[in-house]
Amino acid sequence: MLASLNFVEKFISLPKLTKYTNINSKQIETKIFDLNKITPLLTKQGFEVDNIIIKGEGLETVVVGRIEKAEPHPNAAKLQICQVNAGESNLRQIICGAKNARPGLYVAVALPSTKLPNNLEIKESKIREIESNGMLCSREELGLPINKDIDGDGIWEIEQDAQGGISTNILSQKLGYPLFDILEISDVLLELSVTPNRPDMLCHEGVAREIMAGLTYSGVPFEKKENPGFAHKVTISEDVIKKDALKNSSVNCAGVTFSAENHLQCPAFFVAIDSTQVTHSPAWLRNLLENLGQNSINNIVDASNYILLAHGQPSHAYDLDKISSQNPNAKKLILRKAKQGEKFIGLDAKERELQEADEVICDIEGIQGLLGVLGGEQSKVSYETKKIVVEFANPHPVSVRRTSRRHARQTEASFMFEKGIDEASRFKSALEFFALVTNLQEVKPKYCGTVHSIKENNKPEIKTEFRNLEIDFHSTAQEKILGAPIIEYTKQLNILESLGFILSNKTEKSTKVTIPSWRSSDIVGEADLVEEFIRIVGIDNVPSTPFISPAIVNYDDPHYKYLEKLSSRCASLGYNEVISLHFMRADDHEKLGLNSINALGEPVALMNPIIGDEPLMHTTLIPDLLRKVRKNLSYGTKSGQLFHSCRTFQNYDAHGERVFKQNGESLGISALLAQNVENALEYHYSQGYAYSREKSQAGRPVETPRLAGVTFGNKMEKNWQNSGEVNWTLHDIMSHIVELCHSVDLTITTVKICEEHHSTNDHSAKYHPLAKAFHPGRRVGFYVVDDKNNSVSLGWAGELHPKTMRNYEIDVPCFAFELNVAVLLRSISRPKNLLNRSSAVQKFPTVSRDFAFLLDENITAQKLNDVVANSLQNLIVKETPAILKTVQIFDIYKAKEMPVNKRSIAFHISLIPTERTFTDKDIQKISNAVIEAVKNEFHAELRGN
Structure with missing residues (x-):
């Protein structure tokens, strides 16, 4: 939210300081905002001030001047020698090349030492051998927007008609004074960080309320403006507009009957106004809008923008005469869904092709506006407009957001609708609009009336009744919720009242609090009211209290612990984690x-990409990692390890349905993306959605968690310990993958991968679409076995092919890998006949036993582990309930007297009883089961008998 303090002063007076500026040896006194009393309040109350922009800062030496004489330059036909009165005892001679420089003109004079926004520093100089002591400036040279209809060409003409109310008498008395202060262009803009639950803070009235509450509690004097708007200047009232809106289905405006149809579930009403006089806006309005980044168009459009910025109430004016109809004396606007492929030209002069999901306003011939987003070119207000209808609709935030994103057009109005407007204030804002237009015209406009839109059953589609939530607020609430008495109950009520809450039925113990309409979306209970006053008092006044019991951290996502474990294991293997946006380039x-x-x-294409050359959501993490390798190399880092763990996206849902039908249309690659090509191996859409397979996933792009890593340069550099560099090898990367999988108790198999489906050279190799990116002899794929004993692709690893390295400007050896974490998570979540690695709080003593067997040398530790675990499976489930904690080999012994190819293996087992303490009989059963299983399986001999 960009807030203008000049704008806020339309509602309340703000604390100020006196500033003295030395200009032409005169001390000029000006008033500036006391930011030390304003910005800390907003930050404390939950609205961090991200940036402060001071309009006019550094331009104090641009002053008001008047040209007294203008003579041709003797040495240049296009230059004039101007004698300028800048409030000094003598006239200042300035050379000027503007055609409109003439005697009697009030101008902007940049004195020597002034540095203009374009970095031009003004100095005393000679131009064609004639001295010039300053510069006569145009608006553009002062960093101000240009409107050719108002400003013309040349230097800035500061006149009464162009500035709307600043008379030549006032200007003559302010010669030599800072121009930005005299014209009230100087301003302070605050960039506020507004939380999603506070859409009321997206307008200046809301900012004024917050500052007023903070100033009240802090005891800083201020004045609340009695009539901050314009409604008191007209004879009609908010009640008149509301009654008309409920009663009228049509209205007569200067012989033209207007009505509105509504085929959407969207309350809407229209205000008809006759005798509009479309002109340029006065200086005060133009300056307010331009300081906030808005272009001044005309008084009608500017009035609509003013109401939006002041009260957070979007509206749009249509030229009634430009609305098409069969009968020129009967005009109608229709709210409906767009037809597929329908065309629309907006106020930005761009033609858009609409979809059935778009909500529009149209007449009988075509569309006049995207509802809540953008008005149309055909019916826009111009200087010839005499009659207007102003639309006040309440479209659904989700509909507006989708339309805005779909057409890559976010306006101030669409942003407000997306966040949520105060619907109860729509009639008040309609009155303010009419009153402001009346104030901006010499000839007063005529209020024709207000009409509601009509549903298909001929009933009004309008909302005039709004729920008033009342909450009983008790004096004990702060101690109950905050755990300590912070301020007195009466002060709590004073703060709530200063924020606009209505109090009634006050007693010493409780008060009924009515929630204002602009806070109805986030204030629902007593705890919210406590939060309101503690924001003003300061959260630092709440005493800290230690936890009585130790906190137990539970993962919201059951998969998160595995993701964290994988990332931690990557870090322990020497990789550095990177964080990136989810985008890739069209040529990757x-x-x-x-x-x-x-x-x-199929990638998801973005209609309005954040990064211009990365318009697609990524389907693989490798391109981004390779670009980071190139960047590291360019910064002089010649070797390293990087990894990235995040989600990738596809334009298919969990059921294989294509989500965005016009995918990539804005990029011109929709036909390419729509091609039906294979979607193979671990990149198939069915291998995603590790997080959820709920019904709600239908119609949403597949999200697949992936883990990718790269190594580049040397594994070890040359130093005093080794005579040469040590290079990375594919076996290093494969060992890393094995370590990652072992960290989550997952066993994988490795196969070669190839570029073709039917490789003639090696029948054991499997096809992979990424095989071409890697060296033919240094690329492998990783597989796991699923529930049906099918081999499922988990990922791959390999050394980059020289061609791939050239494509990414990498000039050192580089290895890469990528795993589908969704496949990994589904594999480790299956029941397995493995050791149980966790248990509840232990209630019974652990039972341990050691065994030593004479075994063949070809028997592995994994085989021995599996046989022991399987031998106890039924016993510890049915007869001796326990958890098998460990099977651990602690000694391997080989002696000459032992038979050939035999060795002694000693191992230790430990069990945790779960239901009772084991007896000697139980322990003997366990020992016998292990001995019998090892003897039978391996033909082993028990040592020590």
């Missing part, structure tokens, strides 16, 4: 040697 598939852009799943 070519750089990786893929057959098509869809080889790893």
Whole structure:
């Protein structure tokens, strides 16, 4: 939210300081805002001030001047020698090349030592051998917007008609004074960070309320403006507009009957106004809008923008005469869904093709506006407009957000609708609009009336009744919720009242608090009221209290602990984690040697990408990692390890349905993305959705968690300990993958991968779409076995092919890997006949036993572990309930007297009883089961008998 303190002063007076500026040896006194009393309040109350912009700062030496004489330059036909009165005892000679420089003109004079926004520093100089002591400036040279209809060409003409109310008498008395202060262009803009639950703070009235509450509690004097708006200047009232809106289905405006149809579930009403006089806006309005980044169009459009910025109430004016109809004396606007492929030209002069999901306002011939987003070119207000209808609709925030994103057009109005407007204030804002237009015209406009929109059953589609939530607020609430008495109950009520809450039925113990309409979306209970006053008092006044019991951290997502474990294991293997946005470039598939852009799943194309050359949501993490390798190399880092753990996206849902039908249309690659190509192996859409397989996932792009890493340069540099560099090898990367999988108790198999489905050279190799990106002899794939004993692709690893390295400007050896974490998570979540690695709080003593067997040398530790675990499975489940905690080999012994190919293996087992303490009989059963199983399986001999 960009807040203008000049704008806020339309509602309340703000604390100020006196500033003295030395100009032309005169001390000029000006008033500036006391930011030390304003910005800390907003930050304390939950609205951090991200930035402070001071309009006019550094331009104090641009002063008001008047040209007294203007003579041709003797040495240049296009220059004039101007004698300028800048409030000094002598006239100042300034050379000027503007055609409109003439005697009697009030101008902006930049005195020597002034540094203009374009970095031009004004100095005393000679121009064609004639001295010039300053510069006569245009608006553009002062960093101000240009409106050719008002400002013309040349230097800035500061006149009464262009500035709307600043008379030549006032200007003549202010010669030599800072121009930005005299014209009230100087301003302070605060960039506020507004939380999503506070849409009321997206307008200046809301900012004024917050500052007023803070100043009240702090005891800083201020004045609340009695009539901050314009409604008191007209004879009609808010009740008149509301009654008309409820009663009228049509209205007559200067012989033209107007009505509105509504085929949407969207309350709407229209105000008809006759005798509009469309002109330029006065200086005060133009300056307010331009300081906030808005272009001044005309008084009608500017009035609509003013109401939006002041009260957070969007509206749009249509030229009634430009609305098409069969009968020129009967005009109608229709709210409906767009037809597929329908065309629309907006106020930005761009033609858009609409979809059925778009909500529009149209007449009988075509569309006149995207509801809540953008008005149309055909019916816009111009200087010839005499009659207008002003739309006040309440479209659904989700509909507006989707339309805005779909057409890559976010306006101030759409932003407000998305966040949520105060619907109860729509009639008040309609009155303010009419009153402001009346104030901006010499000839007063005529209020024709207000009409509601009509539903298909001929009933009004309008909302005039709004729920008033009342909450019983008790004096004990702060201690109950905050745990300590912070301030007195009467002060709590004073703060709530200063924030606009209405209090009634006051007693010493409780008060009934009525929630104002602009806070009805986030204030629902007593705890919210406590939060309101503690914001003003300061959260630092709440005493800290230690936890009585130790906190137990539970993961909201059951998979999160595995993701954290994988990332931690990557870090322990020497990798550095990177964090990136979820985007990739349209040519990344070519750089990786893929057959098509869809080889790893169809990407989701962005209509309005944050990064211009990365318009696609990524389907693989590798391109981004390779770009980071290139950046590290360019900064002189010649070797390293990087990894990234995040989600990738595809334009398919969990059921294989294509989500965005016009995917990539804005990029011109929709046909390419729509091609039906294979979506193979671990990149298939069915291998995503590790997080959820709920019904709500239908119609949403597949999200697949992936883990990718790269190594580049040397594994070890040359130093005094080793005579040469040690290079990375594919076996290093494979060992890393094995370590990652072992960290989550997952066993994998490794196979070669190839570029073709039917490799003639090696029948054991399996096809992979990414194989071309890697060296033919240094690339492998990783597989796991699923519930049906099918081999499922988990990921791959390999050394980059020289061509791939050239594509990404990498000039050192580089290895990469990528795993589908969704496949990994589903594999480790299956029941397995493995050791139980966790247990509840232990109630019974652990039972341990040691065994030593003479075994063949070809028997592995894994085989021995599995046989022991399986031998006890039924016993510890049915007869001796327990958890098998460990099976651990602690000694391997080989002696000459032992038979050939035999060795002694000693191992230790430990169990945790779960229901009772084991007896000697129980322990003997366990020992016998282990001995019998090892003897039978391996033909082993028990040592020590």
